[in-house]
Amino acid sequence: MAYGKSHGIKGGNLMSDRYEPHIIEKKWQTIWEEKRVFEVKKDINKKKYYLLEMFPYPSGKIHMGHVRNYSIGDVTARFLKMKGLNVLHPMGWDAFGMPAENAAIQHGTHPAKWTRENISYMKTQLKQMGLSYDWTREIATCTPDYYKWNQWFFLKMYEKRLAYKKESYVNWCPKCETVLANEQVIEGLCWRCDSTVEKRNLNQWFLKITAYAEELLTDLDKLNGWPERVVTMQRNWIGRSIGAEVDFPVEGSNERLKIFTTRPDTLFGTTFMSIAPENPMVEKLIEVRGLPLNASIRGKESEIRRFFEKIKKQDRSARTEALLEKEGVFTGSYCINPLTNTKIPIYIANFVLMEYGTGVVMAVPAHDQRDFEFAKKYNLPVKIVIQPPDIKLNEDTITEAYVDEGVLVNSGQFSGINNRDAMDAIVKHLEEKGIGKKSISYKLKDWGISRQRYWGCPIPIIYCDSCGIVPVPYEKLPVILPEDVKFTGAGSSPLAQSPEFIQTRCPRCGSNSAKRETDTMDTFVDSSWYFLKYTSPAGDTLPFDKDEAGYWMPVDQYIGGIEHAVLHLLYSRFFTKVIRDTGLTSIDEPFTNLLTQGMVIKDGAKMSKSKGNVVDPDDLINKYGADTARLFSLFAAPPEKDLEWSDEGVEGSYRFLNRVWRLAEESKSSGVEELKSKDITPSLLNSQTPQLNQEMNRTIKKVTEDIERFHFNTAIAALMEYLNFLYRYEDKKSELFTEAVGTLVILLSPFAPHISEELWQKMGNKELLANTLWPSYNEDALIKNEVILVIQINGKIRNRLNIPAGSSQKQAEDIAFKGEKIKEWLKDKKIKKVVYVPDKILNLVVE
RNA sequence: GCGAGAGUGGCGGAACUGGCAGACGCGCUGGACUUAGGAUCCAGUGGGCAACCCAUGGGGGUUCAACUCCCCCCUCUCGCACCA
Structure with missing residues (x-):
């Protein structure tokens, strides 16, 4: 190890002057905590800044992704604090979730205990990293103090009909006996037990996010501080399309089939109808034909039934795979095209x-590729209703659907109209006849939040035989998740097997035979409003304090992984709007700026246990200290890009900190009592050591601007350059040099706070560096007397010359033409044109 | 297939509105100090042996000047993908 032996220092009594990260890191973490340096209060006289990193799931220990995420946030938080802003920088725990329950089933540890212990350990780890959190605001979503308000929001939504119960098809694992989210179904199998996942029709609670679909979409335009691709992903996810709804009467029945189409212009070309297997209308259609589905299984009907079963087993990802062969079965029923009466x-x-x-x-095979393929397979008619401008299509010879523009044919009164114009015209016609209307459809679906799991927030609902669904009254909140339940891993969720939990009194009629809802909420509910809770974690009369939230919200900068581009970030936007509509806040959007950091990669793959390429932050911190870990994760790549892990690179960061340490040690012995960072006097510096002053100011400018735009890697590079300059500088014993080193230490502090704080103290400063103001730079000091002018001939560099800054073209030319090299190049040549960029380039264009 | 982003030394990566390509770090080479060096310090390090030329995925173009702007093509990554 690098620090295994002394760095050229002989004898043992100077050992304390070595850079020993563990000692100083512990020391400063304790001091910061004792002095409550990072605790903040609302202060309307100060400009606030709310900086938030996505809170972790307490899975056991932190991983390199966390180290990176939180290092990025911490640089920003410390920097802005030093800039004088009132920075709210909180941390907490996304503490409900499946892994805790699995641990209980497999090892018999109660999820609550498992989670508490994980939080405790991970908190230690985060503290070891020296992160500038206000820990007094810590929250854990599994505490009743927190999840009570999940239930409160649920009741508010229930009142507003934004929370409702409905039957729907969900992913169901027969072995685990629980619903799985789409992302927990891997190639049709359960992620946990590899059972084949089925579709099951279940009664589930939903939040009506679709009620906000339009606003969620249009407000994306406000999110200028978000990466464009996240905005695009949300836009696609919401998936708005404009079209029409049209009713097709079913022949021999009073039923109607309502369809949605974005192509009302092709309505005349409809030659059959396609219906989803799960559609409740299917049963009725078969009844129309006189063959109820529950009758004996034979002939045509059993064919339908078999098809049915096959489709139900396909998971959604397979169903929506574009390459999937189109299959279908005739119901035996017909309907009538309301425009053609066919x-x-x-x-x-x-x-x-x-x-x-x-x-x-409505299937239009001539103008929709899917319908075309289906029609060919089952020998259904193709009817062309749009003719392209250049060629003439023929029903018998076309080999694919024609989906582009053209003129309507075979379309009654609309024939001859351009299809774009026909869209509106046909919709208007439908509306007049009362058989259809303009309609907007979204891909976004309502958010199913029911989970048949224990370790989550209970849904505050009671079922009464006489009163039906009864919400738990507000004053009875929270519905506490009972701890004394059994974890067998078999059968239904532990809650559903707990009579003490289930059995309750109906709040409405007082009946003793009422039953509690045993499903818990999706944990995404917990994380949809936690940023609001941080603003006033202690309050217990409302979810959060209106004034505090009014001061701190919105989050100015949010930092986290791209994997939440849609889910968490969309749900949080939804919750924010719902909460706004309850009057608790006035903000429309929760996160003004979003930074999505890249993954940490090793050997070309994402770190994972199965690949065996995991770097444990504990090992890293034990070996090099937190400052090195932080520095490397910031230096190796810009934040939004993937970071390729490199053990040698870590060594390099460690080496850099050691060099800083040694330089400071050397300059310290100059005997300067105290530094005042703001007392840098340019005039004095200028007269004595212009270059030192210039480099110092240049570095302040560069580091400041780079942090402001999240270019931490180049900010650190600038510090390295500055350090290299200081190393080469001769007069290391001067007071001015010590000041220059002091500046280095300040600029380094957001990245490597412990070593900086220690060196700052060693230099004789009494005030904590964390509370010191960030230095400003002096523009005058940046002005150079001399610049290097590049002389080009025909755009190729032929010489470089030192010239006085601000030279005119004439002066520059005079100097340039004197150079022997240039004379040689210009021999026998005629100058056609001269381009002069002051202080940069003189380009001579010759024949 | 559609959309977005990216392609720069041996590697990670710099280069703000077109103006010295390769900052900084890693690695490598040589040297110094050393009993020793995997510590530290100094020097060098895109390629072609030098003057000079060639180099930012490939090919065109605009310009005095192109990693940067325009057109075509290739590759990779991510997102979406039967959405009616």
Whole structure:
């Protein structure tokens, strides 16, 4: 190890002057905590800044992704604090979730205990990193003080009909007996037990995020501080499309099939209908034909049933795979095209999704590729209703659907109109006849929050035989998650097997036979408003204090992984808008600026246990200290890009800190009593050591501007350059040099706070560096007397000359032409043109 | 397939509105100090043996000047992907 032996210092009594990260890091962490340096209060006289990093799930220990995420945040927080802002920088725990429950099933540890212990350990780790959190604001979502307000929000939404219960098809693992989120289904199998996941129709609680679809979409335009691709992902996820809804009467019945289409102009070309297998209308359609589905299984009906079962087993990702072969089965029923009055068959088709539109599609094979393929497979007619401008399509010869623009044909009164104009015209016609209307459809679905799991927030609902669904009254909140339950891993969730929990009194009629809802909430609910709770964690009359939130919100800078681009970031936006509409806040959007940091990569792959390429932050901190860990994770790559891990690179960062240490040790012995960072007097410096002064100011400027735009890697590079300059500087014993080193220490402090704080103290400063103001630079000091002028001939560099700064073109030319090299190059040449960029370039264009 | 982003030394990466390509770090080479050096310090380090030329995925173009702007192509990453 690098510090295993003395650095050329002989004898043992100078050992204390070595850079020993562990001793000083512990020392300063204790001091910061004792002096409450990072605790903040609302102060309307100070400009606030709310800096937030995504809080971690307490899985056991922190990983390198956390180190990176929190280092990025900490640089920013410390920098802005030193700039004089009132910086709120909190941390907490996304503490509900499946892994805790798995631990309970596998090792018999109670999820609460497991989670508490993990939080305790990870908190120690975060403290070891020297992060500038206001720990008095720490929250854990698994505490009743916190999740009570999840339930409160749920009740508010229930009142506003934004929380509702409905039946829907969900991913169901028969072995775990629980619902799985789409992302927990891997190639059709359960992520935990590899069972084949089924679709099951279940009664579940939903939050009506679609009620805010339009605002969530339009407000994306306000998010100028977000990466464009995150905005795009959310826009795609919301997936707004404009079209029309049209009713198709079912032949021989009073039923109607309502379809949604973005192409009302092709309505005349509809030659059959496609319906989703899950669509409740399917049963009725078969009844229309006189064959109820629950009758004996034979003939045509069993064919439908088999098809049905096959489709249900396909998970959604397979269903929506574009390469999936189109399959279907005829229901036996027909409906009537309301515009042409022709009879068209109704098919069940695997590619039609119940969740989108109305779950029924009008099929226009001539102008939709899917419908075309389906029609070819089942020999259904193709009817062309749009002719392109250049060629003429023929129904018998076309090999693919024509989806572009053209003129309508075979479309009754609309024939001859351009299809774009026909869209509006046909919709208007439908509305007049009362068989359709303009409609907007979204891909965004309501948010299913029911989880058949224990370790989550109970949904505050009671079921009463006589009163039905009864919300738990506000004054009875929180519905406490009971701890004395059994974890068998089999059967339904522990809550559903706990009679003490289930059995309750109906709040409305007082009946003793009422039952509690045993599903818990998706943990994304917890994280959808935690940023608001940080503003007033202790309050218990409302979810959070209006004034505090009014001062601190919105979050000025949010930092986290791209994996939450849609889910967490969309849910939080939704919650913020709902909360605004309850009157608790006035903000529309929670996060003004978003930074999505890249992954930490090793050997070309994301760090993971299965790949065996994990670097444990504990090892790193034990070996080099937190400052090195922080520095490397900031230096190796810009924040938003992936970071390739390099053990040698870590050594380099460690080496740099040692060099800083040694330089400070050397200059310290000059005997300067105290430094005052703001007392740098340019005139004095200028007269004595202009270059030192210039470098110092140049570095202040560079580091400041780079931190402001999150270019931490180049900021650190500038510090390294500055250090190299100081090393080469001869007069290391002067007072001015000590000041220059002091500046280095200040500028380094957001990145490597412990070593900086220690050196700052060693230099004789009484005030904590963390509380010191960030230095400003002197513009005058940046002005150079001499600049290097590059002389080009025909754009190629032929010489470099020192010339006085601000020279005119004439002066520059005079100097340039005197140079022997240039004379040689210009021999026998005629100058056609001269381009002069002051203080930079003189380009001579010759024949 | 659609959309977005990226392609620069042996490696990670610099280069703000076109103006010295390769900052800084790693690695490598040589030297110093050393019993020793995997510590530290100094020097060097894109390629072609030098003057000079060639180099920012490839090919064109604009310009006095292009990593940067325009057109075509290739590769990679990410997102979306039967959404009616």
